[in-house]
Amino acid sequence: MADYLTQLSDEERMRLFNGVGSWNSYDAGGKIPSFSMSDGPHGLRKQDAIQETEHYADLNRSRVATCFPTSSCMAASWDKSLLSELGKTIAEEAQCQQVDVVLGPGTNIKRSPLCGRNFEYFSEDPYLAGTLAAEYINGMQALGIGTSLKHFTCNNQEKRRQTSNSIVNEKTLSEIYLRPFEIAVRKAQPASIMVSYNKVNGEYAAASKFLLTEVLRKKWGFKGIVISDWGACIGAVNCLKAGMSLAMPDSNGYFSHQLEKVYKDDEEVRTKLEEVNRLVIEAAQKWNGGHQQEADNSKIDFVAHHKAALRFATNAAVLLKNDGVLPLPEKSKITVIGGMAATMKFQGGGSSHITTAPHPNALESLKALGYEIDFAEGYSGDIRDTSEHGFAQAIEAAKKAAAEKRPVLFFCGLTEEFEGEGFDRENIALPEVQTKLLDQIIALGADVIAVTFSGAPIDIYFADKVRAVLHMYLCGEACGEACAELLSGRVNPSGKIAETFPFSEKDTPCYGNFAGEEDNIEYKEGSYVGYRYYEAKNIPVRYEFGFGLSYTTFEYSNLKVDVEKREVSFDLKNTGAVKGAEASQVYIQKEGADYPELRGFEKTLLEPGETKRVTVNLDENAFKTYDTTAHNFIPDAGEYTIKVGMSVRKIVLEQKVSVSAEQAVGQTSANTENTAYIPDLALYDSFFTNTFYEQHHKGTFTSADNLGDMAKESFAVRVILKIINRIILFSMRGKSKDDPSVKIVLSAIAENPLESLISITNGIFTEKLMSRIVRMANR
Template sequence: MIKLTSGKDFWNSESIDQKSINSFRMSDGPNGLRFQALDSDHLGINDSLPNTSFPTASAVASSWNLDLVNQIGAAIGQGANARDVDVVLGPGVNIKRNPLCGRNFEYFSEDPYLSGMLGSALVTGIQSVGIGACVKHFALNSQENERLVSNSVVDAQALHELYLEAFRIVIEESQPESIMCSYNLINGIYASENSYLLTNVLRIQWSFDGAVITDWGALNNKIKSIQAGTDLEMPSSAHMFDTQALTALEEQRLKRADLERAANKVDAIAQRKRPKFVGNLDELLTANAKLAQTVAEASAVLLKNAEDILPIQTDEKILLVGEMAAETRFQGAGSSHINATHHTSILEGMKQQFQQAFSYEQGYQLDGQVAEELVSQAVAQAKLVKKVVVVMGLPEADESEG
């Protein structure tokens, strides 16, 4: 039982052959499947197999479309099925508390009701095709700076009305197979050891019946975690804490009932019968790319159309400005980074639609260096046209997990 509560390697749970318990495979992420067949990491450094990169949660939330989010979930689930993945690590439903959080792109909204409803629709979609979902990061994962040791201090009213509400909605509406506890401390107690969150709230108040899995490296104390309600430590720590847990069990500092609960929750996921993928992967990826485009179009937000500038006609002479037009950011960085099968930059798309009726200027550098010459060239060209399209955003280094 103790062996079951620690991962076998970076992505897989343990198997116990003599008990006919198989391992199960997990993979990132919230806006598509980041499946690493070889070298594994949780910061998106090593390559993953090609897959569909759906619009991020921050974009999808702007669609307000539960049906589309449900379709995304089913598509991600089918992609996981094709790669023999049992559990998708997503969605992320943490509340956006600060615009400087490097992981805001992975979260839906500042509003707990919207986040909860969209998160529930994604979970329902993933699990509708027989694949498990793992909702994250429980809870109060509000910043990336010092994320392993930061302490989220919050009173009970704000905790329940704001920070936990999205999780409650997802749990009660869609019953995900698992939930991922966060790195940080909550009111001085690590999330993986927080019995109030993991037992009192999650299991007793909300009737959660799935497994609690740590974020990758979020375990602080094996014994306290099992006592509090954590079931599975990920990734593998080469079972370095198993002896401590066994000693605690023998000395009755670790209750057998708590260990049995953890082992049974892991075993329950391992015993689930997953569907066998019978389709064609290339055809699935092509269909999913079309769905991703539909979602992106539905998620676009027009803030203001002063003087009826839009729509731009394809025969108008316009100027396109911005290095991000050529190096378009369509996803965030870190563990959710997808090796996209289909991708068209804004510059490429403009060439397809406008042919030669527009000109392009870099305008700035993504590395943050101020280039006066680039600015001057863009200003000079802007004076020659009636309409200018400027593409701006945050570079990858400013918006990433970690």
Template sequence: MKYREIIEKMTLEEKASLMSGKDFWQTQDIERLGVNNIFLADGPHGIRKQAEAADHLGLNESIPATCFPTAATVANSWNTELGEKIGQYLGEEAVAQKVNVLLGPGINMKRDPLCGRNFEYFSEDPYHAGKMAAGYIKGIQSHGISACVKHFAANNQEERRMSIDTIVDERTLREIYLTAFEIAIKEGQTKTVMSSYNMLNGAYTNENLHLMREILRDEWKFDGVVVTDWGGSNDRVAGLIAGNELEMPTTAGETNKEIVEAVKSGQINEEVLDECVDRLLDLIFTTEEVFEKPYKKEFDIEEHHSVAQQVAEESIVLLKNEDNILPLKKGKKVATIGDFAKEARYQGAGSSIVNPTMLDSTLDSLELSGLENIGFEPGFERYGKRNRNKLEKACALAKEADVVLLYIGLDEVTEAEGLDRQNMKIPENQIELLEAVSKVNQNIVVVLSCGSAVEMPWIDNVKGLVHGYLSGQAGAKAILRVLTGEVNPSGKLAETYPFKYEDTPAYHNFPGKEVSVEYRESMFIGYRYYDTANVNVLFPFGFGLSYTSFEYSDISVHKDKVTFSITNTGDVAGREAAQLYVSCQSDAIFRPEKELKGFKKVFLNAGETKTISIPFDDKTFRYFNVKTNKWEIEEATYTIMIGASSTDIRLTDALFVEGTNAPIPYDKTVLPSYYTGKVNHVAVDEFEQLLGRKVPVSTWDRTKPLGYNDTIAQCKYAKGAVARFAYHLINFAHSFLKKIGKRETANLIMMSVYHMPFRGIARMTGGIVNMPMLDGLLMIVNGQFFKGLRHFLRERRKMLRVAKSTN
């Protein structure tokens, strides 16, 4: 241990006190030993440090910070160096605001397009997500503070996220849901990891010994700090045994006492606690070093805004350019239509909300674009209400223009933390507007703003489609620079766009509604499914157009790398993201048709040729063998593919690779769906063959009393009349708020009340309600009203007496 001398001077109570927060965002301090408290702040795409009255839900405004494009946006850049640059600027701002740990990046897989937090995650591919995240981490930590990669692991839905049990086979867990974390931790060298809320195969992630000890600590040799997601601790002692150092937020000392009692009773060895204290001290002391010497307490707002614009420009994706309608020539008469042109949708919602230092406006930026903007009309109500008058005014304006710039997308309350989307559509009133405008002017360029994939049955009505995703505070100007050709678009999709939601692999198994969610599609998510099962898609993974063209040639495969050339055969300079895919020619073990194993972005002037080299690494040919319980290589010939997207393969070659002679892990006859990749509707018995065990019952037992890990939603069938009344009251409040247009508040009820497990009442109230008081509430819920009320009041008095005596 690095800090044995300090730890030996600590009392058991002091050690335990370090294991949970001092308040909502700070760790505990021990003044007599020179141990300072450190500050943790949200920050996947901008620092969210709240000045006062801190809360987790984003209700209170934070200190101004640069709002960079979200991870889902930056992923489209396919540029790890750009990710590192963002990290450097995020780190600089974190230091200026005296933040020790920046809670990001988030790297959960986009298993399903409806996950409400997809805007905060990079990709449907673990290699791509891991490499982008490693760049962010290196940049953030170059300033001496810590990044915190999250949410570990298999946290792929927002509904019931604090209690859902993710049922996934071991190979899929390793290859799809853990590989991005492995890359981020090993290559990015992150100092902190955040455990997720959910259970994984029957155990909460921060108590899961297989995940936290065997994989994270033993295999990956991670020696940093694990912090719970806020309110994500279930059994504090079990979490500590698994190696979870820090529980956030504060529990006002309640769980510290549990740790002290566990050590005294012998339930936990004090050396285990000492190890956790040692790792936390290392995080505290190493991140405090930057604040012990003079440091910049301000940052250059203009410079950071300029970088945010550069990042947005390289991340914008051109999806359609019929008749070369883009770029727009100077002097073109444009009608600007759509509410998002006036009030930009530029960032996500929930714990990632940033208070921007400045915010570019599309309407203001149009004046400097060289285009002749003949007017603006909102065209539609932002939150879906039909408005005939707005539609007609927009059509009247569109008639007078050469080109219509139509700004549409998803609103802030449709994509939000804590909630999953209900469908893949954009609001019907926006589609009606598009169809009406197309009847009076066929030269429509759609500017799309949303953080995740949407269906586009309307795409034939537009000639141009520019996807800005959620492009940050400088996104408006960046998009206009792409529209006018000042910037040649080079973004490529980091997720597949299917024609309709029913085409997606997890369609029948998302989200888990009650006890568990079954990942029956196994490793076949995203392009791995579509390409293997031959399902046509609207836009494939890795797709993006340019104002120039690129020719690939001269592939040469070596034992440790592949080289090839790219030529810019067009008239303007541009960037191209070349992608390496690998396919195993053996069918002994089921695999996706192809898998991304490398990528490289290159800048080329018109007519220029460059030779590109992409190295093979330890992940290029490996698979996880469930019989040997380790990574193996199948001896076979592998097809090496270089593509402009997952379906646009430009060059191929082959390489024979020696294997590790591991036994074949599967019986092909009992896994027919997995060997064909047609996993959209796998039967439970076949999934159990893959799992190697029976799947747990996925529905609630409505006959049992409700307990700590049951949710408020389950009060629907509670024995206590008061609980049932509360359930109906919550439902009424949600419906009423939605009806009167308070959708954000309605969503907050669903996220922070409806799907909250009862233990969350104690874990998220900072000691206002403790677990003994919660026992009283549960008695009331389960039909023992007077007994429960007496218990609750008695425990509250007891808590107040203790608090008074310690002050």
């Protein structure tokens, strides 16, 4: 390592802080090793080799790869082994694609179901999210491919994500929003952490010494590198001092220019730069070389990977209702209505969009199993077409099905217009063109089976009016085959939702305080996030956290709790007639607490009549609480109720236990505790005191402000922004304004700080132009 550093000039050391192009670290002309990165997390978005660099609008141009189910879908499997296998399978493709580090998984908490990027995240529960993230990381890194756990932290909305300020107290931050990252770091040590765009308590996460050094490295013992989200490095000097290791993407010299101004006179900058240089070189040494010497798609077993994607999807889909109409009789005649049966929604829009090989849709897959299909499109699967021109044919098909007493499969869900990176939803409603048609079909008296698609909760208001509801989430390229396998009963549904489905977005804990027009977002609900809120306030929900049905039934008995070993065990029996898997959940509630908390889970596959003894290991924090005086989780002795359930509201076994202080501590290890940690009280005090920041106005605008805010007060900037938007729309002609790849670019240009635009526009937006716009905005 010392030899590598001595080979570098001061200019090269400063340059090493910034990436090269969009996807690589700096190699100083071959003097040091480098590594390459690619978007994830549910498949590779490796840019085509013919492209020297990636333009920001090229999100959908990438090499063919396998699209696996998104994180929101995989979480519904509640299967740790599947997350590990997912990581390994993507790693196999990364090896063939010359990718060293995959940018994933995402483990941000689902504060609101309206976040447009929720499909990339696991859960509203920190323990579940962190545990699944750790499994994914360990699976991928076992094959020599690094991961980048993201987005650190409190990146819980897409609107104004580049400048929004998440204002959160210490207890809430530690228990809810930091906890999944902590679990993943302690259990898996990802190669890197990707720090988010937003501010937390008044300072950019990317420039927060409290988050990047005090918490991440000193408290948790993180050993990898900290990478900025693409364009999140605002103020290179401050980000470096805070603990950022690598700023992405290439700033075309801007970051080096900032460092050069202070390098000779600032000893802290020189010391910190050497520290992060070492980390980046160590990362390159460790993770470079885990792939083939030359990218070669022919070495990827796409057939095997597609089969894995199918298995993942069928294990994660959630049966939300079934009055006995499913599974469908073999090789029967069925009516299928809805454009989504033909043009299927199986992934989200944005940086995780994957280019796939052709694959069968639901119609083709059902026909392959011998079903006779009467199909009526009804509504178009094209996001640009919201007309009702297909209603008449669909109504006639539904009438015929009702008369012949055969089921109607209605495919519906969110199109790319409604959820994707860079924007949030306004409500949880389905597209109006779909619900209008569905209501008319239900009114005919047809036996409707709803097959729904989305990356987050939707309003299933029709639940009481249809015979069955099968929620597929965004389940990857094998979506069509997965639908057929589940509807036919060839596979028994076993998924359970990892997030609450409310009756309305107005019922959510942060309603009215989410993704507004202002940057300051106060997390007033505190730790009452997701099911914690609904249970504490006894609020009715459409489907509770952990809910999911099966084609079979299960019986729980013989509960035993071993507090010393942190083990909960019980007998689980399949009392039905078909093989099935059950995701058993263990919640713990301390006496006097107003909500239970998930502290363990296990998925078990059983043959008909089979009984297994299931043992669930509890979270190391099972009997701890966060203390703001100690600035850590501390043992919390007392009376607890251990609850074993099929969901948070369907508890089938309970046992009260007394936990002593010694038992609450539990058996610790280097992976779960940092006993040498001594908090920096000054950092804690400042981080949780200086929570607000003043937005700039004419006369005080800086390079940290954005064109959108400047345009509100400057006619000249409004003109510039309009011209830029027209250029973007022209360059992306042929695409709808509602296409996620268009929306993400337009929102980034308007909302990103000017400094960020230097990096993400590949040098088109220059430092000189930035300075001119700032002066113009302040006139």
